Amino acid sequence: MYRFNNDYNQGAHPNILKALEDTNDKAYAGYGLDTISKKAAKQVKDRLKNQNADVHFLVGGTQTNFVVIDSVLRPYEGVISADSGHINVHECGAVESCGHKILTLPHKNGKISAAQVAKLAQDYKDSTIPEHVTVPRMVYISFPTEYGTIYSKKELSDLYKVCKKYGLYLYIDGARLSYGLAAKDNDLKFEDFGKLCDAFYIGGTKCGALMGEALVINNKDMKPHFRNMMKENGAILAKGWLLGIQFGELFKDDLYFKLGEKADKQADRIRKALAKKNYKLFISNKTNQIFVVLENKVMNKLAKNFIFEFEDVIDKNHTCVRFCTSWASSDEAVDALVDAIIG
Amino acid sequence: MYRFNNDYNQGAHPNILKALEDTNDKAYAGYGLDTISKKAAKQVKDRLKNQNADVHFLVGGTQTNFVVIDSVLRPYEGVISADSGHINVHECGAVESCGHKILTLPHKNGKISAAQVAKLAQDYKDSTIPEHVTVPRMVYISFPTEYGTIYSKKELSDLYKVCKKYGLYLYIDGARLSYGLAAKDNDLKFEDFGKLCDAFYIGGTKCGALMGEALVINNKDMKPHFRNMMKENGAILAKGWLLGIQFGELFKDDLYFKLGEKADKQADRIRKALAKKNYKLFISNKTNQIFVVLENKVMNKLAKNFIFEFEDVIDKNHTCVRFCTSWASSDEAVDALVDAIIG
């Protein structure tokens, strides 16, 4: 059985394991205050060309999301998100459990637009009963989105402009950032994320690390006491250098970006095979997630040798499924899938 | 200027003021443990023909809603509501501030159906990742709804059946209960509310009291430690007898129900006038709220002598507005409005 069910089904890039071993019998300061973590943070800031950013290493994506969101919202404030956003549908109410309402906007291919955000923010400003409604204060988007789509530089710039106009923080969930950056149709550079949002995170868990996300805070208003927020939410790892080591490796020789490229290319091969058979994509993208509508008999046949994710019933004969490549997808596995698709 | 902007713009029924005066120089036990509150609770239970119910007196509707909802939901559980529900749009995120997600369903005339709830609950049961999604545990509806519409006995019974099947509590926001019960098309008796839901509240603030809501808990699982929930949320009035006095008066000689009838009749008179002029109702109901689409020039003319509520822009020449009658709407005021409409 080959696993294409998600992008977090294997350990870590070998460089990371090696680095763990090389440091295993050395002793370090706790809670992320060690030399390795500091160096890794520097590597991230260098690559981002933004020395003013704060970099924090957290363990997982849901954790990073709610800690960031809770760190800036007052009790009566809410976060704007696509209705398809990860925080809205797959985090078991983590944001609400911190006391904050998610103000949802209908997504288009997983994305929301500057115009949608502007309307919501303006409606609030125009409200005749402003103390009876949740105050919008932050916008959450994911890059790439949960549907594998990406924002163009123009779209992101427009969003950020609207955010600034209405006093909203813009926060980007980059759980799969490397796959978005490597997409053939992407025109955003990594450095742009240091300028076009207030904070974003560089996903490690899904992009080559054992675990870990590197949060980058660009906006100085979001920086004070962030480590208190982390500690209070169980998000400071005692042996923080374990995260520093991993991001240190990922940002050495642009490994992080190369891993994204590799996965996207493997996905392209699968997309090509699906196209050959005229299977219809449910949603079109150039990243590592493929949402495709299959006849059930085709789906069932593939399911004998491949693990992939059920998404939705389309009609009684068709189902939408997801194939996911990752930094670890081997040629052997992709060859096997391509062959099985083409038959 | 005559006020038709809402149903809480005047003090209280004279009987209530008189009772306040009659008791003013007597001393009572605090925190709702007084004899008057106990007697008023008994009156409610007698009228409901349900001696097993618990009755608590709270000060306001938003408060009652979030205290009840927070009292039963675990941190990972959510409450199902129409997207138009008061808790979702007009309480500044009170439910989320207690840590709970509102699982919204698209309303139809302000209502949600048993079928909608069943689908949402079944989808959760069928989820392949049940720990990643909010667990539905309660259904919130309002009677009458925010649009003045009401559930039929059949609709409410069906909803409660689905709730029981899926282990959901059914809670009814009765901020305007008296106006719903008095509606000409209503087939639910007050006693039915003792049987067809787990808890509901009898709105006082909008139906003749200075302030106060009487929460009725039918389901014994919701009863333990409810007063702790109230205290922790600032919802136990020190001089609790002030609420007992008011509900005691409202439930003497069915005053509560008569006040509802009066308001609905006044609204009928206004509806008749609007119909005569062929003004289109935005939504049709028989309770005390009238949502009507007016030409802007008609609206502006009426606004000279009457205060009513702006609801929504329909098009550049038309606006939806709300006229609200109440237990206190005088013949004089309604006559004036009817005359102004008919012109």
Next chain:
Amino acid sequence: MYRFNNDYNQGAHPNILKALEDTNDKAYAGYGLDTISKKAAKQVKDRLKNQNADVHFLVGGTQTNFVVIDSVLRPYEGVISADSGHINVHECGAVESCGHKILTLPHKNGKISAAQVAKLAQDYKDSTIPEHVTVPRMVYISFPTEYGTIYSKKELSDLYKVCKKYGLYLYIDGARLSYGLAAKDNDLKFEDFGKLCDAFYIGGTKCGALMGEALVINNKDMKPHFRNMMKENGAILAKGWLLGIQFGELFKDDLYFKLGEKADKQADRIRKALAKKNYKLFISNKTNQIFVVLENKVMNKLAKNFIFEFEDVIDKNHTCVRFCTSWASSDEAVDALVDAIIG
């Protein structure tokens, strides 16, 4: 039976009831945006000689406390309080339920000192692991305290100086403010409360009103969006003018202050009687609460005709009890108690 068990066992001063009646058939804007509330706020600010203050009317003390505290604290911040503080012992965990730790200091006669606060704040500043500990951000005191004692002007000034030095907000719970101000040993003027703290509330419930507390915010940093905080916590009364009316009456001709004087004088009479019999005060003060140690047989005898509050077992033959006078304590009741004591 005469009730001396607390200071909220009777309705309201007759002027208040009369004002309720006089306004009962008039219609007002909702949610505290009415003309009466605005005028009452002005009366408070005039008497305080601080036109820059914001005044909000809330329903009860617990509610006021947690809404104020939650409005300024970030999730990792805590509020410093005497261990005997009302928020720490009698509000069922309301502050913690908003997510905030109470950092307790051992009280001395119900009070905490500037030195104690300075030490706690300095210890935090000196902490080697500042992200692992709760950040102090506010100081809560009550005036008078739960033991009826008061802070001197010097003590309060010193506290506020320390607060400013360490970036702490100073908030004063004035549930019994009128009784504190009227105490013979008090050297603080009402106007001082507009200068020597960031916020305080003027207790209505215990000092002549049916219900209601007037929160005064001196510090402009605490003002934004406070009404959102109120709404979200069910603390905006729909018919807000009911609170405005009451504070309007209390601040007419200094009624509020006269009511405090009356109660303290009645308490003095009781204290004198106790002294005559050499009964030992548990704690000494000049306000409306008397904590006295009685022989059990004396206590039991008094209990036949008077309701008072059990406080604590002192030894097998002695008990500490509380006698409480109020704005409503009649000469008849006090005479009876004095006679019974002197026997």
Next chain:
Amino acid sequence: MYRFNNDYNQGAHPNILKALEDTNDKAYAGYGLDTISKKAAKQVKDRLKNQNADVHFLVGGTQTNFVVIDSVLRPYEGVISADSGHINVHECGAVESCGHKILTLPHKNGKISAAQVAKLAQDYKDSTIPEHVTVPRMVYISFPTEYGTIYSKKELSDLYKVCKKYGLYLYIDGARLSYGLAAKDNDLKFEDFGKLCDAFYIGGTKCGALMGEALVINNKDMKPHFRNMMKENGAILAKGWLLGIQFGELFKDDLYFKLGEKADKQADRIRKALAKKNYKLFISNKTNQIFVVLENKVMNKLAKNFIFEFEDVIDKNHTCVRFCTSWASSDEAVDALVDAIIG
């Protein structure tokens, strides 16, 4: 420089790193639903001789504590803890941020007694105003405590008896469990923890793992929806097998218990050296933490070659410091410290 500052300053036992490597190119199911995690849970249950327990793997101790506590407490309920308990002093208000009050008891050598808990619980039961005070529902203790002391079997049994009598859950923080079990004066077996509490966790972070704690839930009332609680709090690791691998290794051939023994023996050697010089222990224990009072000049001399933790100023010439051994403390390092102490 040798580090004796804490027990989490080095990576993991070599067996664990090897296992990570052996599994690195295999693919697994996510979120702890993999075969390795299931097997590791079985190993724990076998060793505990309690097949009815639920075992969950979480990343860190603070996280485990607040997720467990929040999973059982209702909003008005609190957790009893020693004032020196980790949850009360070193977790930045994590428990309060979930909405719950910590009801502190003064510790004796880091411990609380059955009698103290019984008194607190009985006082609540006897309260005349039960809705105004936090309801005790859980007891939190640590084994070993923050001072390295341990509960005897008799003490733990007594505590659990009181808990059952008063309807309190007993939860044990076992961050350093292996060091407690291995102490020479310990009479509790690992299996006892399956019977003498409702839940406890087996610390991995401080006892040989890279990170991770194994929570064991004995009481079936605490089991439902626990994974929802984890997800909502960011406590389900995407690659859950990484935790399973570690506990699988720790519970192979009793490695976990042997690591504890080793650390305690190294600590004994240091204690012996300190005794030889008549240095006074601040608190006496047989586990891996040594709290000792040193003359400042001795302390400063040691600080040149050893990193240890400052605890408290004793007087102007003396300081309490902590030396901590761990599973990784080498003979070389301990020899060096012993030599330096004896001089």
